[in-house]
């Protein structure tokens with residue numbers, strides 16, 4: 013059994029995958045992260061959730077062989093320290109020691125393999141090996157060990173994971189794939205990272221909502237979902253907000269395409285659920301890319317909200333390798 017933990021800025025999820033059929037989920041549960049509280053409080057709630065989940069699935073803690081953890085930040089792959097991220101109490105901690113000690117339900121530190129990675133990397137890993145990337149590769153007869161894929165999440169923020177020839181690209185300090193902070197608009201909106209015009213400031217869910225609500229001076233701000241519903245009713249402001257978002261999205265994806273020339277770009281997060289965004293995107297992308305023929309396929313994820321936690325469970329080397337061929 014392989015435990016996956018996905019720590020998000022607002023919620024934390026756990027899942028257990030069986031070792032023989034990785035796609036088979038024994039359980040998937042979630043809790044609020046409560047990042048304003050302390051680390052010990054976080055782990056005390058996480059242990060409780062794990063205990064309850066194991067008990068309800070009749071699985072004992074000793075059956076867990078590996079633990080994979082996704083975190084909302086850049087994780088140094090050598091030292092396994094979170095260098096930057098949105099849950100402050102994990103920053104600069106020795107993650108391996110911490111999780112081995114704090115997740116032990118039997119009182120002894122966990123002895124099995126524990127791996128850590130950025131949450132968007134976990135999303136990309138799960139989609140490449142068990143989700144939309146895998147499906148696309150099978151349909152197009154591309155072996156998984158040759159697959160080049162970018163996974164992009166458009167949620168509260170914008171994150172990315174880069175898979176080249178079936179392998180995750182983590183970079184020197186785990187900072188590869190921080191594509192939400194690529195400059196999309198010169199001297200544009202200020203970003204919390206200190207720069208201006210970052211992709212995240214235009215392509216995240218809140219950015220899309222802000223654009224619409226600001227331009228229409230809405231008395232009651234609408235959610236992203238409501239704006240897409242309005243567009244279906246031919247509301248010109250909603251249609252224009254979506255078209256403007258899609259133009260920026262195409263610009264952004266063409267930059268990624270020019271950098272990596274992937275087979276496929278898999279979209280995740282709340283914005284990715286809107287079919288309207290995919291309309292005509294292939295043609296627009298081919299016009300925007302340097303290589304105008306056969307632009308990368310832009311497709312929606314297959315695993316939905318489970319991708320992050322499943323990808324976390326896949327992180328330990330053994331499981332990952334088992335799915336490479």
Ligand SMILES: [Zn+2]
Nearest residue numbers: 193203205210
């Ligand atoms: Zn930024």
